[in-house]
Amino acid sequence: MHKNNNPILLKNIRVIDACQNLDQKMNITVNNGIISYFENSKKNIPFNEKDFKSVNCKDKILSPGIFDLRVYLNETNNENVSILKNAAVKSGVFKMGILPFQKPLLDNPIMIEHLIEKTNFNNDKFFYPYGGATKELKGNEIAELGLMAEVGAIGFTDAPNCIQDSLVMRRVMSYAKMLEKPILQNPEDKSLAGLTASNSTTIQGEMNEGEVSTRLGLVGIPSCAEVMIVERDLRLAELTGVHYHVSNVSTKETVEVIKRAKLNGIKITCDTSPPYFSLNELELSTYDTSFKLSPPLRNEEDRIAIQNAIFDNTIDVITSDHKPMSNDTKILPFTSASTGASGIETLLPLTLNLLNKSDVSIMNILKKITLNPSKLLKVEIPKIKSNEKANFIIFDPNEQYLINKDSLHTSPTPFHGRPVQGKNYMSMMNGEIVFDNLDLL
């Protein structure tokens, strides 16, 4: 972290802050980490510009840091934590919901407390852990939801596992309702998503079921395995009154069911991640394991439905679903290779890419990675206004480049070599410049 004591003047910058419903060209000064001047750029600057390090930001956008709803840490060792933090600040991500699936599992209050203590620094809260909904995320017995909520669990989930048992799901939901926390589900009917090889063994599905899986000879997962669980859960959500959140919506049918449930007033939210609105199952044609994801990449019709659901606000949040994997676990035949991919570093550009696909407003898109996750988890995002500590990112929404796996901190990426638009230039967190590509330091 760099201390920055030179006062900075950011001129003609477009401020888009969904939390204040603000979209305006402004002039901003930051002095000793505090926003000291925050006014419309049409106003004359009432001080001498020469006293500041001044940058003309006319092509740039200033926004609150990204809130990434779902991130896997995999292992809570120092190395992983610092790699993730570096990758996050560079990519404009300031807050992350940490999923309980890691070593050791976050399915008890001690681990939740440990994670919060170990990973937060400078009074910055970076990591917000979810508690496991069931013990060992196995879907059989309720975990200590109350105790975990007491020490700071922001919600509950068994991700990437899906709670299969209806009674367990009902119990978890009624507990979560009492604790006023959301329950997140990665919907997939496990028995339908595999292939029974004999009476005792089941082969897990490897990709979306359809022509491509038939050609490749890989075990298919039918897309209805997703919506079936959502439909069941909605009944239970109605019964219990819990805030139910669907993670990683990937099919057209799920979108339709969620849209209907929202109209019916059920307390439901949902998210998706960039692979599901950017890619389809054809990517797997060469057995490239960086596309082995859960849920699997679906067909083009599904991809378009997901994209449209983002535009019409059926999908509330875009998350990275960051699940880094070592390359060793990916250089294997498809069946043996690990499932998951990194995502935190490509979240902003891939999300901004959506702007080229519709006349959706940039404010509406940014909401899905800032305001909406903060509302969903009831975690406040620091305000951008004068006399507050500077907490924002500055990015260029138009810069075009190719994603290069070698310049990312985490692997693997399914987006290597893809053209994107939008790049983070500066991250200022709690008054400190933690990433600077604007030559301010």
Add this chain to the structure above:
Amino acid sequence: MNKIHKINKKPPPIATLNSKNLLSIEGMNKLEINSLLDRADYFADLDPLKIIKTLNGYVILNVFFENSTRTRVSFELAGRRLGAEVINISVEKSSIKKGESLLDTANTLSAMKPNLLIVRHPESGAPKLFSDYLNCSIVNAGDGRHEHPTQALLDALTIRRRLGRIEGLKIAICGDILNSRVARSNIHLLTTLGVEVRCIAPPTLMPKSLENLGVNCFNSLKDGINNVNAIMLLRLQNERMSGTESPSKREYYRFYGLDEEKLSMAHHDAVIMHPGPMNRGVEIASSLADNEDRSLIKTQVEIGVAIRMATIEAVYNAQK
């Protein structure tokens, strides 16, 4: 004895492949396939003692990650008849589990500088992974549920020698298509050569969107084999017949097991094929399996060596 139809009078040239690997039939064109069939047809009639050993010093590793007798022996014999050195390596799944990754194993083998790796692996796409990282040629000897290219080639040549042509025939593939690599390779090969392909399976063993591969799908064997010239039966594993994909052996045999009565629906001189090993009384009535007028099962094995000779030679040629 049935007459053998010969397409070529003169010895055909070495088959031409567009790649130094043979990973799948999907993606191969008619010319490539026919050049392999022509060359193998020539090999099939040669006295093994009179074959010129053009591949002296050529090193072939038979790397089998899955049990196999007939395919391994067939490749071994094919290589030896051409004068190549063939070394069999059976890589037990357990030694992989000990920690060495597939690619480490492959790299170790590759360091011994073989010219060709013949790979069988229980996972779809594994030979493709080898080809992405190794310099030598790779021939797929069966990968998971994906493909078994030389089996489809030998099936095609067996039919051509018996019926005199391939184009325009009606051929049925019947059985566990969902889990069969032989079915996939045959579908691609036969549709490329202009065959009307009919796939017959109970709904639980029929893969999704199979008709997009250019075939007609049937759940009824009787409808499916109506007037076909050849019936390719697939092996159904015992563990799939106890209530999972099929209710019982006897029910499967009743609806999908080929017997004289069902065969009478097919063309009057239709032939029967099976990649082996077969389950008598499940996929096929024992009497039919042994009926040499109808069953080409033994011929398939014989032609297998010739097909693999043509393949090895073509791959060797493509490396040059």
